Amino acid sequence: MNAPVVVLLIALIAFAGIATVWIGNSKQNKEGNPQYDTRTGKNTLRLTLFYAAATLVACLALVWYIVR
Numbered sequence: 001m002n003a004p005v006v007v008l009l010i011a012l013i014a015f016a017g018i019a020t021v022w023i024g025n026s027k028q029n030k031e032g033n034p035q036y037d038t039r040t041g042k043n044t045l046r047l048t049l050f051y052a053a054a055t056l057v058a059c060l061a062l063v064w065y066i067v068r
Contacts (some may be wrong), residue, residue: 020047
């Protein structure tokens, strides 16, 4: 795989993680949904499942790209 593509993918993943935390902790999010902080277990589980699914899809796409 091309090195610039790998760097771009790593930067995109890092940005997604930082943006998720930033939006979750934003004042506007907490004011718009005051129950957000009380449901941390459900929120964490849902985000973990989303990231796990995205990671699985990305790994499958990488394997497909390499095998192809």
